Amino acid sequence: MDFQDYFPIWDKLNTIQQNRMLGSLITRKIRKGTIIHSDSMDCTGLLLIQSGQLRAYILSDAGREITIYRLFDMDMCLFSASCMLRSVQFELTIEAEKDTDLWIIPSEIYKKIMEESAPAANYTNELMAARFSDVMWLIEQIMWKSLDKRVAAFLLEEASIEESNILKITHESVANHLGSHREVITRMLRYFQNEGMVRLSRGTIEITDSHKLTELCEE
Amino acid sequence: MDFQDYFPIWDKLNTIQQNRMLGSLITRKIRKGTIIHSDSMDCTGLLLIQSGQLRAYILSDAGREITIYRLFDMDMCLFSASCMLRSVQFELTIEAEKDTDLWIIPSEIYKKIMEESAPAANYTNELMAARFSDVMWLIEQIMWKSLDKRVAAFLLEEASIEESNILKITHESVANHLGSHREVITRMLRYFQNEGMVRLSRGTIEITDSHKLTELCEE
Numbered sequence: 001m002d003f004q005d006y007f008p009i010w011d012k013l014n015t016i017q018q019n020r021m022l023g024s025l026i027t028r029k030i031r032k033g034t035i036i037h038s039d040s041m042d043c044t045g046l047l048l049i050q051s052g053q054l055r056a057y058i059l060s061d062a063g064r065e066i067t068i069y070r071l072f073d074m075d076m077c078l079f080s081a082s083c084m085l086r087s088v089q090f091e092l093t094i095e096a097e098k099d100t101d102l103w104i105i106p107s108e109i110y111k112k113i114m115e116e117s118a119p120a121a122n123y124t125n126e127l128m129a130a131r132f133s134d135v136m137w138l139i140e141q142i143m144w145k146s147l148d149k150r151v152a153a154f155l156l157e158e159a160s161i162e163e164s165n166i167l168k169i170t171h172e173s174v175a176n177h178l179g180s181h182r183e184v185i186t187r188m189l190r191y192f193q194n195e196g197m198v199r200l201s202r203g204t205i206e207i208t209d210s211h212k213l214t215e216l217c218e219e
Numbered sequence: 220m221d222f223q224d225y226f227p228i229w230d231k232l233n234t235i236q237q238n239r240m241l242g243s244l245i246t247r248k249i250r251k252g253t254i255i256h257s258d259s260m261d262c263t264g265l266l267l268i269q270s271g272q273l274r275a276y277i278l279s280d281a282g283r284e285i286t287i288y289r290l291f292d293m294d295m296c297l298f299s300a301s302c303m304l305r306s307v308q309f310e311l312t313i314e315a316e317k318d319t320d321l322w323i324i325p326s327e328i329y330k331k332i333m334e335e336s337a338p339a340a341n342y343t344n345e346l347m348a349a350r351f352s353d354v355m356w357l358i359e360q361i362m363w364k365s366l367d368k369r370v371a372a373f374l375l376e377e378a379s380i381e382e383s384n385i386l387k388i389t390h391e392s393v394a395n396h397l398g399s400h401r402e403v404i405t406r407m408l409r410y411f412q413n414e415g416m417v418r419l420s421r422g423t424i425e426i427t428d429s430h431k432l433t434e435l436c437e438e
Contacts, residue, residue, distance in 0.1 A: 058355070060363040068358075087348035090355035114341060121340030122333060128347050129306035135354050136277070136309035139287075142361055143398050144279040179362050 003103055006048055006074055012119035021113065026104040030096040036080065039091030043083030045104040048076050052100025053161070056092045057176070066179030068092060069134040072161075078127045081107040084114070142179070150178055151188050152216045155198070155207055165207040174205075222322055225267055225293055231338035240332065245323040249315040255299065258310030262302035264323040267295050271319025272380070275311045276395070285398030287311060288353040291380075297346045300326040303333070361398070369397055370407050371435045374417070374426055384426040393424075 003025060004010045010018065026045070030036055036054065037044040047054070054071040056079065071077055082088040084107050114120045141150055154177055158167050175185045189205065192198045197213050199206040207213060222244060223229045229237065245264070249255055255273065256263040266273070273290040275298065290296055301307040303326050333339045360369055373396055377386050394404045408424065411417045416432050418425040426432060 058359065060359070062363070064363065066358070066362055068355075085345060085348040087345045087352060089352040090359075114337070114344075116337055118333070118335055118337040118340050121337050121344060125333075125340060125344055125347065126304060126306045128344065128351065129304040130308075132347065132351055132354070133306060133308040135351070135358065136287075139285070139354065139358060139361070140277065140279070140309075142358070143277075143285055144281070144283065 001050075003048070006050065006103075009119050009123045013113065013117060017113050017117060017120075020109060021105060024106050024109040026106070028102055028104060030100045030102065032096055032099050034096045035093060036096060037077075037092070037094040039093070043107045044080040044094075045106045046076060046078060046081045046110050047071075047094075048103045048105065049073055050101040050103065052096060052102065053098040054094055054100060055097045055177075056094050058090070059093060064179060064181075065176040066138075067177040068138065069131055070097065070161075076127055078124065078131065081105075081110060083107055084111040147178070147180065147184070148188060148191075149217050149219070151185065151192070152197075152213045154178060155205065156210065156213055156217065159207055159210065165210065167205045167207070168203060169205060170203060220269075222267070225269065225322075228338050228342045232332065232336060236332050236336060236339075239328060240324060243325050243328045245325070247321055247323060249319045249321065251315055251318050253315045254312060255315060256296075256311070256313040258312070262326045263299040263313075264325045265295060265297060265300045265329050266290075266313075267322045267324065268292055269320040269322065271315060271321065272317040273313055273319060274316045274396075275313050277309070278312060283398060283400075284395040285357075286396040287357065288350055289316065289380075295346055297343065297350065300324075300329060302326055303330045366397070366399060366403070367407060367410075368436050368438070370404065370411070371416075371432045373397060374424065375429065375432055375436065378426055378429065384429065386424045386426070387422060388424060389422060 003022065013021070030052070036047065049071055051073050054077060056068045056071070056077070057065045058068060059065055077094060079088065079092050080094055114124055151174065154174060155167065158169065159165050171185045171189060172182045175182045178185070189198060189200055193200050195212070197207070197209045197216070199208050222241065232240070249271070255266065268290055270292050273296060275287045275290070275296070276284045277287060278284055296313060298307065298311045299313055333343055370393065373393060374386065377388065378384050390404045390408060391401045394401045397404070408417060408419055412419050414431070416426070416428045416435070418427050
């Protein structure tokens, strides 16, 4: 499949806009673990994922992390081009969680198209609204859900993404996703293990009772 | 001043769009304390504030609240018209914190204009990006700031909005803004009083040392 098949409003752009976009497109293979965008970098551009997985997170002054959202095949990353939008006053860091093939649309090219094309601007609106919904979901989780439910939900989400109950993930990494501390997560996972919901070994968390884990989330 | 002076991209709409908007406009006086929009209501429309103050918040199943953002004179409230945007999957409640004069632009009228006008769609984009920045700030506060700093920052914000160090606000209300419990806030405010930063009396919190309060926030 080509870029045209991945970009949802391709048919709504005129030929000039289509050519401008195709002519400026950058194709990249990103290795797992690479930081693609951070606040110390210039405006990276919009990222359209062909295949792979990205994670957008924020960092505290003390170096703590929390995942804001994750993007998968065919998703578009808008905030790596936040310089396009005057009103964006926060900085996300974006890293590849898996080896990722993506296209970069340079910010100034996209901005120009968005300024003249209502369909492009409205598509951008929907993208932002979808990420806004992710963030509102996150606030509800942080505010009203206890950590055991959040850890359980995260493990189930991981299992669903990986299509496996054996998760190759460190306690540190779980903590960074959830904005918690490694020690706290380790304690919680040991409690889960005692309850028969997971089995822990070095670098691996195996879900042994996903039904019980689901019940915990929904309590 | 008329609606035309308040609506930032008025001059970028064509005459048909301008007339459509003016013809559908609803003028409302809202009493302090009124819930203007909630998830049980239909799509209320966009709210353009002539004068007054609105608060957007979310509610937990258990009835706890947390303020997501506040809007003032000349601000536009987008999420009271969230039905316009397919990707919005959360529900805010919006209440008048003060007597408020506002215009309501019906959602279907605004949506139609946004679909055909790139300037209108881009303006909506900037609105959403501004609210997104508010929400990201909130996440950083919740995640990395201790409650004493958040209470101190809230009191200083209130004093700035009210242009007074004597705040007519209940402990319950402070708790609802910050997503906390009244008991917790009362304990914190008594600690502030012992430290000489505030003086408490029935229904009133007086800031007696804003310098010390500011220092606490910035620690």
